Amino acid sequence: MVSPPHALVIPYPAQGHVIPLLEVAHALADRGFAVTFVNTEFIHARVVASGAGLEDGGRVRFVAVPDGMPPGDDRADLVKLTILMEDHIAPRVEELVLASGEGGGAGGKITCMVVDYNVGAWALDIARRTGIRSAAVWPASAAVLSTLLSYDKLIDDNIIDAEDGSALGEETFQLSLDMPPMRSAHLAWNCVGENDQQAAFFQYIVAGVRAVEHCDFLICNSFQDAEPAAFSLFPNVLPIGPLLTGERSGKAVGHFWKPEDEESMSWLDAQPARSVVYVAFGSFTMFDRRQFEELALGLELSGLSFLWVVRPDILQGGAVHDYPEGFLDRVCGSGGRGKLVAWSPQQRVLAHPAVACFVSHCGWNSTMEGVRNGVPFIAWPYFADQFVNQVYISDVWKVGLKAVADKSGVITKEHIAARLEELMGDAGMRKRVEALKKAAHESIQIRGSSYGNFDTFAEGMRKA
Structure with missing residues (x-):
């Protein structure tokens, strides 16, 4: 043999x-x-x-x-x-x-x-x-x-x-x-x-x-x-x-954090189609305290439902997550519009019909996962190749919008909310991302x- x-x-x-x-x-x-x-x-x-x-x-x-x-x-x-x-x-x-x-x-x-x-x-x-x-x-x-x-x-x-x-x-x-x-x-x-x-x-x-x-x-x-x-x-x-x-076979493989499968998926199951903003920045991205708070307040200001992956080590210097005062009670409490998890089964999340868009660090795995599931992006790179991927997303494929920092280097809550509103209302972008999804699946x-x-x-x- x-x-x-x-x-x-x-x-x-x-x-x-x-x-x-x-x-x-x-x-x-x-x-x-x-x-x-x-x-x-x-x-x-x-x-x-x-x-x-x-x-x-x-x-x-x-x-x-x-x-x-x-x-x-x-x-x-x-x-x-x-x-x-x-x-x-x-x-x-x-x-x-x-x-x-x-x-x-x-x-x-x-x-x-x-x-x-x-x-x-x-x-x-x-x-x-x-x-x-x-x-x-x-x-x-x-x-x-x-x-x-x-x-x-x-x-x-x-x-x-x-x-x-x-x-x-x-x-x-x-x-x-x-x-x-x-x-x-x-x-x-x-x-x-x-x-x-x-x-x-x-x-x-x-x-x-x-x-x-x-x-x-x-x-x-x-x-x-x-x-x-x-x-x-x-x-x-x-x-x-x-x-x-x-x-693989409905089971996450190779992750460094334990995905909160049931929490993420059962919460998504209760949301209307194309209503949820999925927010995830991969395994390396880190925020300073001000940018972290602006992101939280931007999601709240948008008025949209969101699933936000907040890694235990996402803040610089190992700081403990310090959300804006009252944020958790207002947005993530009983009956609130937000759901926070430490990690998620991203492939399953992006394939879920409730997900409308993806606020992403533009890592290539995440970029390809968004593309193959036909989800448009708010492109927010952190490091190295992610800036090239942002150009693909926003300028070449035209399936997302760039998150742009102000003069002080901060992406403000107002900008985040405005970008989400623009993205959610862009029918042409939805058409383009569906065409790219089709090409990805055919390949x-x-x-x-x-x-x-x-x-x-x-x-x-x-x-x-």
Whole structure:
């Protein structure tokens, strides 16, 4: 009996990466692969504690490895975490590959490796040294991937510095006339804050670009009709999305917080169709106290019903949530229009007929989830690629409105309420988002472009 192909899948250790990589793992299992999924011990513990769907009948085997950071260290320090991975995770991964199949081990011999692009060159180097096939998964937009693949052009055009990638000269650039304008300050390596390791981080990214040139496949969680210009610029990038991120068989998978399923869904069930504003800012966004209060008061001022996801750690400095005086009693008390939860089953929420619009940080997973469910956006980015995604939402696809800060840098309650009123009354936007939803669904159906690309990728990874 021939053993099935065995894929080792390695996400970058952050929720927005674990969730799409886990869906890729399940999609490979659907096609007959044995799959081993590698999380850091810290991430594995969070996913297990959330009850987020690791019990899958053995389709995917989960392995936890150390990340090199002691307990209590700030794992939001992405530069430090990224640089440590090569020293601490790479040796364990190579051991997994070399020891696989010995003594009839689970899944048999590892035959291929599927890695998050952001994990970097070390994982693809292991695949090359051990003689197995490899693929890199880019879990964000093809436009942002294009900026990484074009780093040498950005250097030649004096847009970024060759040593550390810092912005030079013009603030905005376009990789092609058909692609949205981007700001050099929003490039991934320029969003790590005041960090003396930026040069090392940038060179780590450059090494990753060079390594990806030699892997067998480069796949992306997007779809052809969403970003045709980016896929024309880099035709070797295969769009396989939008992935059904974060949910399998009605159960949330890969989340770091326990979704309040029954509370969210039963509350939505009691609301009229297209009446609820869904507010969620992902796993990294943080607010200062004033902006948090303006958001609360803006939702109240709108007069609309809302479901607001308020993470326990959403305020800067670890401050305790301090809502405006009387807000909870006025809006979220018995019979009130608002519902607050610490986390939600987002895929199910966005698919619910009561949801009318999505106030979002524009993370790519959230963007694709909104698109595939036909929900228009108030686009409120926080970090890095989210600003490019905002441009797609508001200027390219025209399926949402930008949240715009005043001169003091605050998005005011009046602006929030006005934007919601404008969005809710825009029939043309509703028509456009439904058309984009249709294109997204067609891409992932049998004979759709993304479905076919995933089959091409899976068949290629089967080869010895």
